[in-house]
Amino acid sequence: MSTEPTSQFAKPRIDTRALLGLYDPADTTDWAPIRAAQLHAGSQLAFFLLAANVVGAALVTLILEHAAPLWAMACWGAVVAAVAVAVTFRRLAARHRSASSATLGDVRDTVLEGIALAAVWSVPPLAFGVAADTATALALWIVLSVLMTASAVAMAALPLATLSFLGILGAAIATMLFFVTGPVLAAAVMLFTALLMIGCFTRARALVVIRAGEIALAERDETVSLLLREAQDHSADWLWETDAARRIVRASPRFAHSVGLDPVSINGKSLLEILAGPTWEAGNFAAGLRTLAEHLKGRVGFRDVLLPVRVDDTERWFEIAANPRIDERGAFIGFRGVGSDVTEQRASADKINRMARFDTLTGLPNRLHINEALARAMADATKWSSRCAFMMIDLDRFKAVNDSLGHPIGDRLLGRVSERLAMLMSDNELIGRLGGDEFAVVVRDAGDTARVERLAQTIVDTLAKPYDLDQHTLYTGASVGVAYGPRDGATAEMLIRSADLALYRSKDQSGGMYHCYEPQLHVAAEERRVLEQALRKALTNNELDVHYQPVVDAATGSLKGFEALVRWTHPELGSISPAKFIPLAEDARLIAPIGEWVLRSACAEAATWPGETRIAVNVSPEQLHNPGFVAIVASALANSGLPASRLELEVTESVFMRDDTGAVKVLERILALGVRLSLDDFGTGYSSLGYLSRTKFSTIKIDRSFVIGASKKVPEAIAIIRAVVALAQSLGMATTAEGVETEDEHRLVQDLGCTKVQGYYFGRPLPVAEARSLAHRDRGDRAAA
Numbered sequence: 001m002s003t004e005p006t007s008q009f010a011k012p013r014i015d016t017r018a019l020l021g022l023y024d025p026a027d028t029t030d031w032a033p034i035r036a037a038q039l040h041a042g043s044q045l046a047f048f049l050l051a052a053n054v055v056g057a058a059l060v061t062l063i064l065e066h067a068a069p070l071w072a073m074a075c076w077g078a079v080v081a082a083v084a085v086a087v088t089f090r091r092l093a094a095r096h097r098s099a100s101s102a103t104l105g106d107v108r109d110t111v112l113e114g115i116a117l118a119a120v121w122s123v124p125p126l127a128f129g130v131a132a133d134t135a136t137a138l139a140l141w142i143v144l145s146v147l148m149t150a151s152a153v154a155m156a157a158l159p160l161a162t163l164s165f166l167g168i169l170g171a172a173i174a175t176m177l178f179f180v181t182g183p184v185l186a187a188a189v190m191l192f193t194a195l196l197m198i199g200c201f202t203r204a205r206a207l208v209v210i211r212a213g214e215i216a217l218a219e220r221d222e223t224v225s226l227l228l229r230e231a232q233d234h235s236a237d238w239l240w241e242t243d244a245a246r247r248i249v250r251a252s253p254r255f256a257h258s259v260g261l262d263p264v265s266i267n268g269k270s271l272l273e274i275l276a277g278p279t280w281e282a283g284n285f286a287a288g289l290r291t292l293a294e295h296l297k298g299r300v301g302f303r304d305v306l307l308p309v310r311v312d313d314t315e316r317w318f319e320i321a322a323n324p325r326i327d328e329r330g331a332f333i334g335f336r337g338v339g340s341d342v343t344e345q346r347a348s349a350d351k352i353n354r355m356a357r358f359d360t361l362t363g364l365p366n367r368l369h370i371n372e373a374l375a376r377a378m379a380d381a382t383k384w385s386s387r388c389a390f391m392m393i394d395l396d397r398f399k400a401v402n403d404s405l406g407h408p409i410g411d412r413l414l415g416r417v418s419e420r421l422a423m424l425m426s427d428n429e430l431i432g433r434l435g436g437d438e439f440a441v442v443v444r445d446a447g448d449t450a451r452v453e454r455l456a457q458t459i460v461d462t463l464a465k466p467y468d469l470d471q472h473t474l475y476t477g478a479s480v481g482v483a484y485g486p487r488d489g490a491t492a493e494m495l496i497r498s499a500d501l502a503l504y505r506s507k508d509q510s511g512g513m514y515h516c517y518e519p520q521l522h523v524a525a526e527e528r529r530v531l532e533q534a535l536r537k538a539l540t541n542n543e544l545d546v547h548y549q550p551v552v553d554a555a556t557g558s559l560k561g562f563e564a565l566v567r568w569t570h571p572e573l574g575s576i577s578p579a580k581f582i583p584l585a586e587d588a589r590l591i592a593p594i595g596e597w598v599l600r601s602a603c604a605e606a607a608t609w610p611g612e613t614r615i616a617v618n619v620s621p622e623q624l625h626n627p628g629f630v631a632i633v634a635s636a637l638a639n640s641g642l643p644a645s646r647l648e649l650e651v652t653e654s655v656f657m658r659d660d661t662g663a664v665k666v667l668e669r670i671l672a673l674g675v676r677l678s679l680d681d682f683g684t685g686y687s688s689l690g691y692l693s694r695t696k697f698s699t700i701k702i703d704r705s706f707v708i709g710a711s712k713k714v715p716e717a718i719a720i721i722r723a724v725v726a727l728a729q730s731l732g733m734a735t736t737a738e739g740v741e742t743e744d745e746h747r748l749v750q751d752l753g754c755t756k757v758q759g760y761y762f763g764r765p766l767p768v769a770e771a772r773s774l775a776h777r778d779r780g781d782r783a784a785a
Helices: 004-008 016-020 031-044 046-063 070-096 104-108 110-121 123-131 134-155 159-180 183-227 253-258 271-276 287-298 343-357 367-383 398-405 407-424 449-463 492-508 519-538 578-587 591-606 629-640 653-657 662-672 689-694 704-711 715-730 743-751 768-784
Strands: 238-241 302-311 314-326 332-341 388-395 429-435 438-443 467-469 472-474 478-485 514-516 544-553 559-570 574-576 614-618 647-652 676-682 699-702 734-737
Touching: 016 159, 016 183, 031 046, 031 070, 031 104, 031 183, 046 070, 046 134, 070 110, 070 123, 104 110, 110 123, 110 134, 110 159, 123 134, 123 159, 134 159, 134 183, 159 183, 238 253, 253 332, 271 287, 287 302, 314 343, 343 367, 367 388, 367 429, 367 438, 367 478, 367 492, 388 449, 388 492, 398 407, 398 472, 407 429, 407 438, 407 449, 407 467, 407 472, 438 449, 449 478, 449 514, 478 492, 492 514, 492 519, 519 559, 519 578, 544 591, 544 614, 544 768, 559 578, 559 591, 559 768, 574 578, 578 591, 591 614, 591 629, 591 768, 614 676, 629 647, 629 662, 647 653, 653 662, 653 676, 662 676, 699 715, 704 715, 704 743, 715 734
Parallel strands: 478 514, 559 614, 614 647, 647 676, 676 699, 699 734
Antiparallel strands: 238 332, 302 314, 314 332, 388 438, 388 478, 429 438, 467 472, 544 559, 559 574
16 A cells, blocks of 8 residues: 555654744744644743742742842842733733734744843842852752742743743742852752753644644645545536437426526426527537437437526526437337536536645646647647647756745745746747746757747746845856657657757856757756766775875975875776866766775875875865865874864855855854865855955965966956955965966966966876875975075
8 A cells, every 4th residue: 555645744844943933934834833732832821820929929028028128029029020010911912913824033032031030040049049048048048949930830831931031030049049159059050940941842842743634634624625626516416318319308397497598498498508508509519419419310318418507697507417218119219318517526527636736835837747748749740740749948047045044035036937828828838837947948849950949949038137126236147958750759758858858958058148059068967967877886986086286385486385285097088177077976966985085085185294284175065065074184284194274274155155054154153173274266256255354264275267368368357366466465465376387377467466376287197106205395495595
C-alpha cells in the first residue's frame, strides 16, 4: 500500500524562532492560528498569575519587614499590583481577538509583560536581599522560587515572555545569594532557573505541536472534501419517457421543474426541442445534444451523455441515460430514461481540472498543461510534416529579489512577468509557468523560424524592462532556450531536453539573450555528465593534487607565500582544466569535500616550510555558508601544526550577495582563530564598500583583467587599480596584483602601489616538491643576505 498521501500531511517542522515569536517562517505551516492558540492559553490562567503576584508580594513584604523601610515595601507592593493587573488585563484582552489568527507582533509584544514582571520582582533581592541576613535571603529565595514556578505554569504558552521573566528574575536571585551565601547556592538557583526554562519551553512546544497537528488535519479534510465529492444526491434525479416520435409522454413533475416548464404542457413536445431551448430555432446545437439525437435516432441504449441546457437564462448541465422501450410484439415504442442536474458536480470537476492544469500564482498553464500542449503540437508537426517549437525561459537575478525583498515581492514580480509574457502571445503560442522562475512557450506552428526567434528576442527585451513594486524599482532579465520539433527532438521529452540545453548555454553566456539548440550542445552536456561522474570519484581515487603558485613582494621580489591551486589528472581523460571542473564541482555540490581536502593538504604542506611563508587557500561560498566550516579550519590547523597567522583564506564578493548573515558570522569566527582573509577578484562582480567595513580583510586581490587593461594604457583600468590601492592603504590592507606575466606589467603594478604580485612572471603553479624547494631556497637566500 502506498504511503504517499500520508506523507503529505506529516507533522510540520516546528521552528524554534517562530515558536518564540521572533519571525514568521516562509514554509507551508500557517502560524496565525498557532499564535492565537498561544495567546488563548496564556489568558486562561491570567487570574491565577494575578493571585500569585499578590500573594507573593504580601509574603515578600512580611519577610523584609525588618530589612527594608515600610514605605519602600508599600511602594514596591503597589507597583507589583499595578504591573500584575496590567498584565492580567492584557491577557484577558487576548480573548477578544480573533479566535482563529493572531499576528507576529501580538506574540512578540508579550515579552514586555515578562520583562516588566521580572523588573519589579528583581527589586527585593537586588535592593534589599543582598544586605539581609542568610535566613532572610533564603526565605526570600523560597518565596520567589514558588512565584517563578507558578509563573512558569501560568505563562508557559508564551515562551518568549516566560523565558524573559525566568531568566531575569533567576539572575537577580542568584546575584543575591552569591553575595549573601556564596557561589554554591547561586549556582543552584541558576540550575533551578534553567530547569524551569526548559520545562516551560517543552510545554510551549507541545502546545504548538498539538495546534499544528489540528491545522494539518483540517487541511487534509478540506483537500479530501474537494477531491473526493460525496455521492450524487439521488433525490435530484428525474425520469422521462418519449414515444417513437421522440415526444415527451407522462413527464414527471421533477423533470418539468428541471427544464422550467409546466408538467402538463410539456407532454407531447419534442425532447430535443425542450433540451435545446433557445437554440432550437437557430439550429446552433451543442455537441452533447447532437450526440443525444444520434442515440435517439439509432434506437439504442446510452448513458452518461452530457449536454448544456438553458433554464431561466441560466446554463445548467444535464447528464442523460436511457434504454429503448419495446412492446410485447417487439416493436420500438420510445425511450425511458433518467436525467440528473450535474451542474455543481461539473463546476467542481472544472475547478479541480483547472487546479491540476493551471498555476495558482500566475493563472498560466502549469507544467502538466504545457507538456500536454507540446505533445499535441509534436503530434501535429509529425502528422503534417511541419515544425513546432518549444522555448524555455528562466529569469535572471530573480533569486536576488527573493532573498533581499522576500517571497511576497518575488511572487508579485512573477505575476507581473506573467502579464508581460501573456501579452506577447498570439493564438499560435501557449505560455505557461513550469515552476519557480521558469516559464515555457509552445509554438504550435514554427514554420517561420525567423518569427520564432523574433519572439524569443522580444521576450528578452520585454522582461528586461524595470518593474515598479511597492516603491521598489526591480530589474530582472531573462534567458531563453529554443528548440524545434521534431528536428531537435522526436518526442516532447527530448524537445524539452534540447530547449533546456539551449537555455543553459544562454545563462552560461551571462544571460539576457536567447540561444537555439545545436547538436554540439548535447555533446557538451554528455561531456559534462561524464566529467561529473568522474569527479565524484576523483578524491577517492587520489586523482587530485595541489600545486602552489608563488606570491612575492612587489618591491623586492622576495617570496611572501604561495596560493594553493587544485589540479585534476584523470587516468583516461588526462589533465582537466580547473575552469571546467571547478564550476562543475560547485553545481554538483562537490566543492565542499574538495575544498576541505585542499585546505587540509595545503596546511600540512605549509607546516613544513621555513619562516613565516604563508599559504593562501580559496574558499567557496557554499563552504562559508556552512557553520561547521570553522571547525574544519581549526581541525586543519591543529592536525598540521601550522600557525593560524600563516593561513590566508581567499573569498569572493559573491559570498556577501545572500541576504542572510551566516557567511559573515563564519568569517568573524575564522578571524577569531587568527586566520587572515583575502578578498579575491575585487571589482569584477558586485563590489560594495559595505562588506569591506564589516569584515577585516588583510589583502585585496586585483584581478588580472585590470592588470591587462592597465598594461594597454586603458584609463579606466589604471584608475580602478589606483582606487583599489588607495582604498586598501586607507583600511590598512595589502594589495596583490594577479596574473603578472611580463616585466613591464610588474613595473606597472609596482608603480601603481601594489604591495604583492602573483603571476607567471614570478612562477607558474608548482608541484609540491618544487614549491617546497623554492620555500627553503628563499629562506636560505634571506639568511645569506
